[in-house]
Amino acid sequence: MRGISFVINPPGEKTAVIIDLRKHGRTWESFYQALLAEKQVPAKRTPLGESRLLRKIKTLRWKTSLTPKEADQARKHGRK
Helix, strand or coil: CCCEEEEECCCCCEEEEEECHHHHHHHHHHHHHHHHHHHCCCCCCCCHHHHHHHHHHHHHHHHHCCCHHHHHHHHHCCCC
16 A cells, blocks of 8 residues: 555564555544544443432432422322
8 A cells, every 4th residue: 555664573573654644644643533532531430329329319309390280190100
């Protein structure tokens, strides 16, 4: 492929690559951004117990925002 050369060690293994950025600059940028994204620290995860608690709080907020009529309808449809 034009614009790409490999550096080969004595046993014949490819150990590095030389890329002509004038020809393959956009492809290199995409590849480089993917490597950087892979290396970033993953988002902090919420422990399962805390997640359940947050879900209960949201449910309680939802329940308390209902009018009495809406609460009766929700109970009839299986929502507590």
